[in-house]
């Protein structure tokens with residue numbers, strides 16, 4: 001990764017924020033729509049996709065194997081499928097979606113496709129996916145069991161039944177399912193091991209596969225069957241990114257203000273009811289209005305006792321709120337976020353402690369006992385959601401100095417500008 005770090009002191013809010021935020025599309029929906037579109041029988045469009053490092057890397061990865069992906073119009077990306085072929089060299093950056101969703105597609109390409117990424121990407125769990133692909137008939141060279149690796153595609157994948165331990169990441173399952181309609185025998189994926197985290201993301205995969213014409217049976221827990229068959233091209237309406245909105249919603253709680261996420265759909269593939277319950281437990285009011293999804297702070301932030309395994313990517317923002325709460329919190333069920341962009345449990349424990357909070361790190365979570373906080377340097381570890389957590393605390397604590405805010409470009413390059421606009425009350 002060659003990006004220069006951008007130090008940034010988080011702005012402190014002197015008044016309750018009152019703001020409507022227009023956010024780009026969901027990272028997770030955009031990534032799935034790109035993969036499904038590249039595999040479809042005809043062209044597709046993505047309406048209001050996320051334009052950020054992760055999705056641009058996904059577009060580039062697919063393009064390098066043949067499909068045309070036009071990102072010229074930021075509101076409307078166009079994907080035209082073409083025969084998949086190597087040789088190709090793919091940079092996954094630090095994107096779990098690219099490193100887990102694209103190798104199964106590369107198995108379908110004719111020719112070698114190599115993958116590598118940022119230094120920390122080499123540490124993120126990938127081995128179970130590679131073993132599963134091998135069992136399905138794909139030849140892969142991976143000296144370390146992860147990145148760097150080369151998929152030696154022969155233009156087809158036999159498919160069939162496979163057992164995987166996907167407890168390290170739901171993306172290991174999603175990656176297999178997304179490409180499976182193109183496998184000669186489709187796939188039956190059977191998970192064996194501790195629970196698969198982030199269940200709503202697997203549901204999103206199943207829903208989007210079906211929307212593209214895929215036949216998926218997920219009626220048996222931990223078993224997913226995808227029939228072979230051609231996917232259809234279509235127009236994908238990408239929903240605003242709910243996870244990206246969470247730090248902004250947290251600002252409503254911290255300042256006793258109100259934040260609306262504009263353009264929220266009536267029906268969503270993102271876990272909005274779960275988020276609503278969590279924010280309400282912490283003292284927020286969450287309503288759906290014609291303007292969008294609105295979170296109102298009530299003036300108090302309460303501690304939270306919750307298993308976050310299904311919404312684990314929200315842990316950093318919720319941990320930041322917990323550090324500002326009026327009672328202790330216990331966040332559990334998220335051992336696997338040690339394999340996210342950084343070891344998020346260790347990173348949160350270290351940085352929240354440095355600010356003055358009392359934090360006890362366990363193997364699968366954090367106990368956070370709020371104490372008076374003081375501004376200090378906050379290491380962001382190349383992790384966009386660590387930067388979000390620091391910004392949330394900075395609303396209430398002057399002098400929270402992020403080592404690098406540019407890491408937010410992974411999912412929202414506009415983050416520092418949007419955040420400052422919210423705090424300063426400008427649009």
Ligand SMILES: O=C(O)C1=C[C@@H](OP(=O)(O)O)[C@@H](O)[C@H](O)C1
Pocket residue numbers: 027028029031096097168169170171174197198201312313
């Ligand atoms: O499939 C996806 O789009 C995602 C799945 C989840 O991964 P894990 O299951 O590894 O938590 C989530 O945390 C990540 O941000 C996005």
Ligand SMILES: C=C(OP(=O)(O)O)C(=O)O
Pocket residue numbers: 094095096097313340341385411
């Ligand atoms: C875990 C995350 O990302 P990735 O898709 O890279 O796994 C995240 O965005 O919080």
